[in-house]
Amino acid sequence: MNNTSSQTLPTAPTRLALQQIWPDALVARYRAAGYWRGETFAAFLRDRAARFGDDIAVVADESRYSYAQLGHEAERIGAGLLAQGLEPGDRVIVQFGNVAEFIPVVCGLFYAGLIPVYALPAHRITEISHFARKAQASAYIAGQYYAGFDYRPLARELVNAVPDIQHVVIAGEAQEFTSLSALDGHPDALPDRQDPQAVAFLQISGGSTGLSKLIPRTHDDYIYSFRASNELCGITRNSVYMTALPAAHNFPMSSPGWLGALYAGARVVLSPSAEPGAAFALIERERVTCVGLVPPLALLWADAATHTQHDISSLEVMQVGGAKLVPEAARRLVNGLDCKLQQVFGMAEGLVNYTRLDDANDIILNTQGRPISPDDDIRIVDDNGQPVPDGTAGHLQISGPYTIRGYHNDEAANARSFTADGYYCTGDIVKRTQDGYLIVQGRANDHINRAGEKISAEEIEDLLLGHPAVFDAAVVSIPDPYLGERSCAFIIARGEKPRAVAIKKWVREQGLAAFKVPDQIVFAEAFDTTAVGKISRRELRAQLRQRFLEQEQD
Secondary structure (H helix, E strand, O other): OOOOOOOOOOOOOOOOOOOOOOOHHHHHHHHHOOOOOOOOHHHHHHHHHHHOOOOEEEEEOOEEEEHHHHHHHHHHHHHHHHHOOOOOOOEEEEEOOOOOOHHHHHHHHHHHOOEEEEEOOOOOHHHHHHHHHHHOOOEEEEEOEEOOEEHHHHHHHHHHHOOOOOEEEEEOOOOOOEEHHHOOOOHHHOOOOOOOOOEEEEEEOOOOOOOOOEEEEEHHHHHHHHHHHHHHHOOOOOOEEEEOOOOOOHHHHHOOHHHHHHHHOOEEEEOOOOOHHHHHHHHHHHOOOEEEEOHHHHHHHHHHHOOOOOOOOOOOEEEEOOOOOOHHHHHHHHHHOOOEEEEEEEOOOOOEEEOOOOOOHHHHHHOOOEEOOOOOEEEEEOOOOOEOOOOOOEEEEEEOOOOOOOOEOOHHHHHHHEOOOOOEEEEEEEEEOOOOOEEEEEEOOOEEEEOOEEEEHHHHHHHHOOOOOEEEEEEEEEEEOOOEEEEEEEEEEOOOOOOHHHHHHHHHOOOOOHHHOOOEEEEOOOOOOOOOOOOOHHHHHHHHHHHHHHHHHO
């Protein structure tokens, strides 16, 4: 007798595969060149734990992990997560500041074959739920507190908003969730081998249009990027690398970042603050040799260095990236700091450029460097897609051994961002010198770079249009001597004008990262339009920006 019911039961949506696929010819080329060596994160971390066991790997607050201790803690966390019911290949959102738990958690995920989805500590429920849905994540791991924010209420919101999140782990007092310290499992449960061509983690894009896209990075491509960066940045086993920017950002993670430092067997120092006083004290205590900063912070450090009581003479290299460093600011850094300046221009999608440590000052001051790899294929084209000669500004398109071929789960973004022959359209306007160095001219899209944090004008405009007192809104970037750029929202009110402070408060309450709240609100009576009542948002923003700057000069 057949007891099977004829009722059709709902099925869970199929989880999209994580992949990053290069053409076979390029795979063969990159392997033959030695860029891709078949390494994985778990394998290299285990190797360093065995080879450099007693050396200090990570310093954070008062915590110090040797390489052996980091390996043991990563095994405990990884095996403990598998014992909770997670399986290799599951996606896990990770949200920590620069705290002691961050690196062991990430390494534990690598050991277990789980896929970290990196979130920044400033992100709130809007961004986190977006990442969870887009990645089809199964778990969320965060600290209890960071910078005065309690992540447990956010975790509750996330579980309610995204039912697929079945596991929540909190470092600290976990309440109804699982405590990180309570994770326990047998190391034998950890997978023996992993595919070096598989996706190792998901990064977030700068978010030039709407909420951030997810960037799949493979073991082979990403390890090559920081292994090669180590050579260009002088990172060796004797180096001490400070992570002063949020550790989940691509720049402090891999250029060469804390991952490059661990690969070299060096020491990583996580600074809880990028403020000069706190960071200088750590530089003195740990004898830091290299640090990466965004331009506004670098200038702050240069000014503070002239009167600090701390001994920061161990600092050999200051890298500056995340936003363009203009020549005048670069001169201030060279004159104010007794260390080498290295300009860095890169993106989470791949390509990274460095000025070399032995470059002439003229190159260091006036360019944003040249690519890591001889096989970084750089194309600079005009508005019609035709190549332009060196020295002429154009749109930067790239392909190479560590540049992605597509975003995860985002067909529309892939159609916009990649050419038919697989080049990534960065959105940057650059010039190339005869020696192959790039000079960044700006962005081609409507994108605000606020102290290295990328803000989508479109995302904030869409949000503002949901306010009952806002008829229309346009968000633009305004030059700022400290932040590089600040955001200014031009608003046409619906009826009586609300107070600017009330608009800002409302934006904060929508669950967005604080850096996305407009720095300035300007009310306008109307926006210029064409005769048929239409104008592109890009043209409108350009008009408003220009008008604002002219008024400031008057």
